[in-house]
Amino acid sequence: MRDLDIDISAIAPCFADEHQSPYVLVCVSDEHAAAWADVLGVPVRQCYIDDALLEARAQETGRTKSEIVAAKLPDRGSTMAGDFGEILVFLYHAAVEPGTELIGPKKWRLKQDRTKPAPYSDVVHFVLPNWPQPSGQDRILCSEVKTKSTAGDSSPVKAAIMDCEKDRTSRLAKTLVWLKERALIDDLGTTTVDHLERFIKATDHPPAQKQFRAVAIICASLVDEELEDTPDEEPADHTVVVIVVPSLKQRYEEVFDAVHTTVLETGEGT
Secondary structure, three states, X not given: XXXXXOOHHXXXXXXXXXXXXXXXXXXXXXXXXHOHHHHOHHHHHHHHOOHHHHHHXXXXXXXXXXXXXXXXXXXOOHHHHHHHHHHHHHHHHHHOOOOOOOEOOOHHHHOOOOOOOOOOOOEEEEEOOOOOOOOOOOEEEEEEEEEEOOOOOOOHXXXXXXXXXXXXXXXXXXXXXXXXXXXXXXXXXXXXXXXXXXXHOHXXXXXXXXXXXXXXXXXXXXXXXXXXXXOOOOOOOOEEEEEEEOOHHHHHHHHHHHHHHOOOOOOOOO
C-alpha cells in the first residue's frame, strides 16, 4: 500500500459502519462517498501506472502524461465499474486491518487491454510480518469482487460467492504463477518474485493461512433485493461482504474524472 500515496487511516472511516454475521454488511455514508473524488484520484491513478514509469514514458515518447494516463484507464461502463469495485476492495483490505502492512500487486497495471477486466483472482494481498523470513504468521488474502451500480439482471452476491469458490479450488494458485511470470518481466512495485514464491512453493515453508472473501459492491438504491442472496449461516471457508455505496455510478465516475486532474505535466506546479 505504500506506493499508492494514501493514508489508509483517512479512508478507514468509510467502512466503519459494519455489521457482522452471517455476512459482513458495510454501509458507506453519503458524506464519505462524496469525498472519494478528492481522496482517491491519486491512489486510483497509481493503481494503473506509478509516477516513475509515467515520467519515464512521457520523456521517452514525447507525449503528455495526460495522454499516457488516458491510455491506461477504462472507458465509462462495466469495466470501469468493475475496476473501481476491485480497487475499493484493495483499499478495504487495508482499512479493516489497521497497522498491518499489506503487500499487494496492482493487477490493473498489468492489463493487456484497458477495455477489459484484469485476469485471474480480483484482489490479492500478502501479510508477511517476519519477512524476509517466512513464518507461520504469514497470510494471503484473496477477494472475488462483483459490482452492481445500475439496475439489471446481474446478481452480484450470488456471483461473488460462486467465483470465490473458483479462487479456493484453483484460480488463486494460477494467479500466483501468472503474477510471478509478470514479475520476472515487469515491475510489480512492492510485490517481488520472492514474495510470490513464498506461497507458490508452499511446502518449502511453514504453513500459511489463506483467507477468502466474496465481496459485492452494490448501489444503495439496489441493495435490498440483492441481500436476498446473502447466506443464512456464516460460511466456514470464506467470508461474504456486501459494501453498500450511495449513488455508486456517480461516485466511481467522479473518481475516474478526478484521476485525470491529478496528472501534473512537466514544469507545472514549479
